[in-house]
Amino acid sequence: MTQGRSIRLFLVDGTPNGLLTAEIINWTGHVLTGPRSKLAELVQRPECSRTGIYFLTGPDPDGSLRNQVYIGESDVVAQRLKQHNREEDQGGKDFWERVCLVTSKDLNLTKAHVKYLESALMQIARNAGHCIVVNGTAHEYANLPESDRADMAYFLEQIRIVLPALGFDFLREVTTPSQVKETLGLYSVTVSQSPVFELTSKSRSVKAFAQEIDGEFFVLKNSAASENWTSSPHSYQSLYNRIVSEGVLPPTGSGLRLFAMDYPFDSPSAAAAVVLGRPANGRKDWKVQDTAVTYGAWQDQQLEALKSPPDDLAPGNSP
Known part of the structure; x- marks a missing residue:
């Protein structure tokens, strides 16, 4: 049986549509999310000056029912977000309406770590099929020591738990009827099934x-x-x-x-x-x-x- 998790949410400006932070107890990761209209406030946050992974989400301009998502990484996330906010012809991206970034409270995430996470998250999002990943081809990044890969596997597991709870479902794993159990990291999750x-x-x-x-x-x-x-x-x-x-x-x-x-x-x-x-x-x-x-x-x-x-x-x- 899977154990419950506690997620701590904080409404930065006291409103449900503004900036929001999220943390899982006993996890060093820290999540910050908000609408594009709050980008000027978001990039001033200390989290945006750290090394991290980020997600840009918004509707598909071609009118499909799936959202688009861009997954990126940076040593200074604020700089990349400012670039993405430019016009398309200046190297920016028009589609996104919300941004979410994941950093580490203990500042132990390195450039190698986030490149590894970016590669893994792009593959997970594509396999899940809930959204259109607008990145180019994902290249597997395995240039990490074994101990670091184990740490990032746990870090990745927590991201996949907290983001769907915040409404970002592009990483949510789909359990098909042909499966009676799914494995999520170190935890075995029993699924509920209806009759046919x-x-x-x-x-x-x-x-x-x-x-x-x-x-x-x-x-x-x-x-x-x-x-x-x-x-x-x-x-x-x-x-x-x-x-x-x-x-x-x-x-x-x-x-x-x-x-x-x-x-x-x-x-x-x-x-x-x-x-x-x-x-x-x-x-x-x-x-x-x-x-x-x-x-x-x-x-x-x-x-x-x-x-x-x-x-x-x-x-x-x-x-």
Whole structure:
């Protein structure tokens, strides 16, 4: 069983949309994040004069549903952030809206350390597939002594814990239904799995299967889907088109497409819409395999199965 973690957050200017720092107890790392509109204040912070790794995030200018991220490193992070704030034709970057930097409280991060972290984080972000990494090709940087690599492995593990908690999900590891456990550094994490759900459309000869893993709704590999988006324009149409363009839904030549891999969706309705090629209510359309129990009814059953507290511990009664 995985142990809990404590993350200490501090709102620098007392507002939720300003600068924020984050630390994990017993970790030497320090996280500072804020919007681009606060860059003038952020670069004056002492953290920005240190060696560190940084992330620039923002929407994709081409209109895809995924954000873009740039991962960089510097001996003096403030200088690099000022350069990135220039216009594109002056070597800057236009897309980013938020910045996050990770430094060390004990000042022990070296140039070699952050180059190693940059290389590893770029690879992790690309493999996770939650965002578009706008860096060039990542080169493996292994020029570190064995002891330093072990230290950086632990440092990297903490970054992957704290950043998703701050809303930066591009490093979040995806556990597919084909896995029952994932390994995160030195910790083994047991995942929660739902039953397998089925969606069938006789009129389109579509049959798809799905499973919920740790809050993400996965359509399973080899599930069938509509060959085209057949409804009027809808927000899910962009999702359908993106998944097709990424090669996740190759055509079969028989009027259908098949999922080439287990693919995660934010909701059962998004998954149902992509499968059917039209807007759909996933809470009703997905059913527990070989039953008539809908996804919504199955969720209700989970709540009803929770044990009620004893009468003597009910609200208003003293223990």
